[in-house]
Amino acid sequence: MITALLLGLVAFVAQSEYALGTSLISRPIVTGLFTGIVMGDIKTGIIMGATLELAFIGVFSVGAAIPPNVVVGGVLGVAFAISSGAGPETALLLGLPIATLALIFENLYLALVLPIVLHKADRYAEDANVRGITTMHLLGGFGMSLMIGAIVGISYFVGSDAVTKVLDAIPGPVQTGLEVATGLIPALGFAMLVRLLVNKQVAPYFFLGFLIVAYLKVPVTGIALLGAIVAIIMVNVMQKPKLATNEGGVMDDDDEDF
Numbered sequence: 001m002i003t004a005l006l007l008g009l010v011a012f013v014a015q016s017e018y019a020l021g022t023s024l025i026s027r028p029i030v031t032g033l034f035t036g037i038v039m040g041d042i043k044t045g046i047i048m049g050a051t052l053e054l055a056f057i058g059v060f061s062v063g064a065a066i067p068p069n070v071v072v073g074g075v076l077g078v079a080f081a082i083s084s085g086a087g088p089e090t091a092l093l094l095g096l097p098i099a100t101l102a103l104i105f106e107n108l109y110l111a112l113v114l115p116i117v118l119h120k121a122d123r124y125a126e127d128a129n130v131r132g133i134t135t136m137h138l139l140g141g142f143g144m145s146l147m148i149g150a151i152v153g154i155s156y157f158v159g160s161d162a163v164t165k166v167l168d169a170i171p172g173p174v175q176t177g178l179e180v181a182t183g184l185i186p187a188l189g190f191a192m193l194v195r196l197l198v199n200k201q202v203a204p205y206f207f208l209g210f211l212i213v214a215y216l217k218v219p220v221t222g223i224a225l226l227g228a229i230v231a232i233i234m235v236n237v238m239q240k241p242k243l244a245t246n247e248g249g250v251m252d253d254d255d256e257d258f
Contacts (some may be wrong), residue, residue: 001098001157006038007079015070015148019119019141028052028074028095035078048078048091055092056099057192069106073099075152102151109147115142205230 014026014034024030032049036042056070078105079096117140124132197207212218218226 003038003079004153004157007035007075007156008149010034010038011071011152012073012145012149014075016142018144021137026074028056028078030070031074032078035075036082039079039082041082041085044082045078048081049074052077052091052095055096068096068099069102069148070099071148072102072152073154076155077154097132098155104149105147106144109144113143117143157231167242 001023005175014031017026028049029046029052032045032047032052033042034045035049036045039045052070052074054066056073073095076098077091080094081091117136121133121136121140123138151174160231194206205227207222213220213223
């Protein structure tokens, strides 16, 4: 019971982005850490959270398209996998469908509950009542957090034993297939991210990083540091032409900060 309450609290805090703004604490790589702390296995929580992060890396809300709920999928996927003694492939197996199922409840809240709060905020706005608008904003956001936290807590409380029995009944060949899928699904997550971000300006850098890893065997950390350095250099180079100059080619005093 205590574990279920703590997991619900983790989900509540992670989902608080609706009320407090985007901070990326809802990502599986973060919730996996705190789920591992609650479950008493921090190392496994981090590993499984990172595995789920690879699968969910391209899952972001774009316009009116609401993706599967990464908080519910991340917390419950990791929690059930740790409690059953299974590996990261089980976290993926459970996390993705659980996140999709939670999306149904999220859409119901957004369609039925949140509009009531928003219309009330509109009436406060007509009266220039800033305190009322703020209250409605927080109420709507934390209402979502409370719902997600309740789903996670109740689901873990009633479902951990059942999930363990289901995992024990999975045949060996299926387990092998799940291990293979563990390597494929993160690639799908990266593909979703690339589809959103890659264009003709940034594609050369993407393939440059791939070639460095493939032929020079540079680890991911090295690529990340190299990418940060290249980004800083490119930003500085791109900003130079924007510096204002007078007719004589001398920099204006207003732009000379140092």
